[in-house]
Amino acid sequence: MKRIAWSLLVSSTLFISACSNEKSAPAEAQSGVSGELTVYTAIEEEVLPVYLESFEQKYPKVDVNIVRDSTGIMTAKLLAEGKNTSADVVWGIAASSLLALDQKGMLAGYTPKGADNIKDAYKDQNEPMKWTGNTAAMTGIAVNTAELEKLGLPIPKTYEDLLDPRYKGLIVMPHPASSGTGYLTVNAWLQMMGKEKGWNYMDRLHENIGTYTHSGSKPAKMAAAGEYPIGLSIVYTAVQMKEEGAPVEVVLPEEGLGWDVEANAMIQKEDKESDEAAKAFLNWAIEKNVMKKYFDANGFTTLNEDFTLPASFPSDIEKHMYPENDLYWAAENRDAILSEWESKYGTKAEPKE
Numbered sequence: 001m002k003r004i005a006w007s008l009l010v011s012s013t014l015f016i017s018a019c020s021n022e023k024s025a026p027a028e029a030q031s032g033v034s035g036e037l038t039v040y041t042a043i044e045e046e047v048l049p050v051y052l053e054s055f056e057q058k059y060p061k062v063d064v065n066i067v068r069d070s071t072g073i074m075t076a077k078l079l080a081e082g083k084n085t086s087a088d089v090v091w092g093i094a095a096s097s098l099l100a101l102d103q104k105g106m107l108a109g110y111t112p113k114g115a116d117n118i119k120d121a122y123k124d125q126n127e128p129m130k131w132t133g134n135t136a137a138m139t140g141i142a143v144n145t146a147e148l149e150k151l152g153l154p155i156p157k158t159y160e161d162l163l164d165p166r167y168k169g170l171i172v173m174p175h176p177a178s179s180g181t182g183y184l185t186v187n188a189w190l191q192m193m194g195k196e197k198g199w200n201y202m203d204r205l206h207e208n209i210g211t212y213t214h215s216g217s218k219p220a221k222m223a224a225a226g227e228y229p230i231g232l233s234i235v236y237t238a239v240q241m242k243e244e245g246a247p248v249e250v251v252l253p254e255e256g257l258g259w260d261v262e263a264n265a266m267i268q269k270e271d272k273e274s275d276e277a278a279k280a281f282l283n284w285a286i287e288k289n290v291m292k293k294y295f296d297a298n299g300f301t302t303l304n305e306d307f308t309l310p311a312s313f314p315s316d317i318e319k320h321m322y323p324e325n326d327l328y329w330a331a332e333n334r335d336a337i338l339s340e341w342e343s344k345y346g347t348k349a350e351p352k353e
Helices: 045-058 071-084 095-103 145-151 180-193 195-206 218-225 235-243 272-284 288-298 327-332 334-348
Strands: 002-008 013-018 035-041 062-068 089-094 132-144 171-174 209-213 230-234 248-251 259-267
Touching: 035 071, 035 272, 045 062, 045 272, 045 288, 062 272, 071 089, 071 095, 071 180, 089 095, 089 180, 089 272, 095 180, 095 259, 095 327, 095 334, 132 145, 132 180, 132 218, 132 235, 132 288, 171 180, 171 218, 180 195, 180 230, 180 259, 180 327, 180 334, 195 334, 209 218, 209 334, 218 230, 218 235, 218 248, 230 235, 235 248, 259 272, 259 327, 327 334
Parallel strands: 002 062, 035 062, 035 089, 171 209, 171 230
Antiparallel strands: 002 013, 089 259, 132 230, 132 248, 132 259
16 A cells, blocks of 8 residues: 655645555556655645656655645744754755755755756756756736726836835735745845845835735735735746636736745755655656646746747746846845844734634
């Protein structure tokens, strides 16, 4: 009996079982790899079974325990647990978060098979690697054109436009402590504008914010539903809302898009019992067929491969991504940024579920 267990940190524990018969396992199954593996992830819950199906087939003797929540919560959990964490692998969590873990000596060096096929901007440049990227998340502006038209307001095209007093209470964005998308957005402003101007910008933007969500995709969904006409959110979620027929325009701010890499790493363990399964997981996580699934879910992959984009997704998205984005700076300054942000703006955060 093969078991994959999902432990959702903010809800009940869910067990999903799948029977595996060694005789019926596919020819590519790696029957020599076995054991139990605990994987911490921020990948959206609904796509986890889609991603993991091929791992179950390839490694039928590995029991995978998935612990899942948003990037900010998972990062805080890992940092709090430190070297005593139960995680063996971190999968699909912001690279800036992984760099913060590496500063604590929590990451083991391992270069997965096929890592040479990943674009240089989305993987560790050290050897052996400490992290490899699957996809990238970038922030755009989701605008409900119908709602803005009712209000007689123009579509914002830049970050500066969002400061217009006419948008007071009409904007929603993710909370940077709980959402990786929120943090990459705040981090981008501070790097683009510099600390003083960046904080001044957020002071003024705060006046127009209706609420800060604990999910990076939620602002786009709220904009699509008309709850708030403007949402700072993941570009691909906004694209999906448009593809589904919502009156949404996806705006790529002229100043550039904040972004971070959804990446994988192996946790440094004194007990090496799980290392073989961890390495197998990291190899599998960047295989072409798995990368295609990331692409289907996010509209972007770190692989040197041209997959077909959805019609509404910008074909030149990388040209809009802020080119001087420094993930190491984001990791080094994470605690200080989040502390200051919370003290200034935390009162508008939506209640946690």
